[in-house]
Amino acid sequence: MPKATNFYAMHIHENGDCTIPFDKVGEHYTRDKEQHPQHTGDLVPLMGNQGYAWTVFYDKRVTIPEIKGRSVIIHAMPDDFMTQPSGNAGGKIGCGIIR
Ligand SMILES: [Cu+2]
Numbered sequence: 660m661p662k663a664t665n666f667y668a669m670h671i672h673e674n675g676d677c678t679i680p681f682d683k684v685g686e687h688y689t690r691d692k693e694q695h696p697q698h699t700g701d702l703v704p705l706m707g708n709q710g711y712a713w714t715v716f717y718d719k720r721v722t723i724p725e726i727k728g729r730s731v732i733i734h735a736m737p738d739d740f741m742t743q744p745s746g747n748a749g750g751k752i753g754c755g756i757i758r
Pocket residue numbers: 668669670671672687732734745748
């Protein structure tokens with residue numbers, strides 16, 4: 660049986676280029692030179708359920724114009740909300756461009 664629910668780190672990264680293996684997305688998007696997890700693009704964890712996920716949340720950190728054309732990245736592991744520069748969240752397993 661697969662685990663019912665797993666947590667995956669989710670961030671807005673600087674660049675909207677999802678060319679596999681997602682190594683062109685840059686660092687976590689941040690407006691001011693903050694540290695993780697205070698980057699502008701540090702988001703709530705995604706809860707995966709047997710290969711599927713859906714989420715919705717409020718976030719006052721970002722405005723729509725500043726994130727258009729950037730990317731949302733899902734990582735293989737949870738974000739520890741501590742380790743610099745990106746929360747020790749493992750590899751990038753999903754990428755989408757914000758339009
Ligand atoms: Cu990330």
